[in-house]
Amino acid sequence: MSPLLALARLEVAYGGIKAVKGIDLDVSKGELVCLIGANGAGKTTTLKAIAGLLPVAAEAIRYDGAPIGGTRAFELVRRGLALVPEGRGVFGQLTVAENLAMGAYARGNAAAVKQDLARAFDLFPRLAERRGQSAGTLSGGEQQMLAIGRALMSRPKLLLLDEPSMGLAPLMVQKIFETILAVAKEGVTILLVEQNARLALEVSCRGYVMETGLITLSGPARELLVDPKVRAAYLGEAD
């Protein structure tokens, strides 16, 4: 079976500087895969390229069997590929409910959308309490919940998460990761970019390690967790 997402020698240039220098990566249906690495390694750029926010060669990215490199973001969402961007990107002046409605913008079936809204409120009761509030007034953790809930409103087949733990208190990080696991259990395929390598590897099936635009290591998450190089560089443990 071909993977849901496959990157083949993906290169991304940002104003003349190559941020991603030819990487291969694949994610199969139902998997939770993480991409870890230091700041500036090119993780966010990779996700942005997959989501259609950066121009890349068509064949470099295959999704659901078709080349999608360079396809624009709004079309990819309609095909089930959703990105929760770094920094959450909630619409601060829209209410929580309006933000969630925007997640389902491209969907026509009002009854199913309503059902999914109820499910999002189930998943995040805090959002239900604050549905009429401007999203800008939410705490960082609540905004992250909103960003994830909003992405789920598009009923994604593949969910890309960019640094969901960034800037959150440890308790909130735990809550967000529990949610990610719950979403994965429902059958949503997830590609997770994280700086918190330990946490990411603990929840993932497989992992990729990225360094200055290249994939330097990959394998089952359990093996990466005990890999001496990973331990030294990303888990803060000396041998």
Next chain:
Amino acid sequence: MDIFLQQIVNGLTLGSVYAVVALGYTMVYGIIQLINFAHGEVVMIGAMVAFSVITALAGTALPPVLIVFAGILAAVPVCMLLGYAMERIAYRPLRGAPRLAPLITAIGISIILQHVALLIWSRNPLAFPQIIPLASFDVGGAIITGAQIAIILTSVLMMGGLTLMVYRTKLGIAMRATSQNPQVAGLMGIDIDRIIAFTFIVGAALGAVAGVMVGTYYGIAHYSMGSLLGLKAFSAAVLGGIGNLAGAMLGGILLGIVEALAAGYIGDLTNNVFGSNYQDVFAFLVLIAVLVFRPSGLLGERVGDRA
């Protein structure tokens, strides 16, 4: 006749036209941070198209209200098409360019439209046929004409409709989302090109109606009428806080009232050194005062320059 009340009535009439035109400026600014200086010319084209239709129908037996309505019905689609074409041909290719480029393009479009109108409708002021009966009512000492009532009512209806659309419909929410963060809006499945085009079209439709209102109110249309009207409406949008819908409406009404009151009293206050022909100065005095004392406008938020 009470001059104060009378000037309030006149100011409300003029102000509601300013408000409707200002909405066109503020909507486009809100979504792509462009001051569309050609918007005044869209209003002018609306008035011109209506002039042609109304003149052609004036000899027929149709009731005057229907004739004006036909003028609006013709002007709106023409202006919508114009708004769409403008965005598509002139502004879309410049998206992402330095902000000065689309701004200068807007000025260019405005000059082009003026001269196209000059070619089609000649350089003479065009007098609308006097078909509207001058019914008027006495309200506490002020005279309010049927045309004034119609203009105020139409404007209020359009402003209400626009507000409902922007705040209550999915399309409106998508417009607000796009104006806050176009990239994330794209991630929601929103085709922001379509939203931006739609914004231009709605603004142009409002402008068309405003053009018909102002043309029939003063009874005159001219190829250059859009520039002063546009500048004033732009001042109104800045007064209210550009990018803010409620601000544009408030700014328009206030500016209309300030202008009317100033025109009504300036002769008395200056011993007739200045007459009401100085009316046009006040809009710009207000603009300068706003830019000096409250650059973000009455309802605008203080925002830093976008990086």
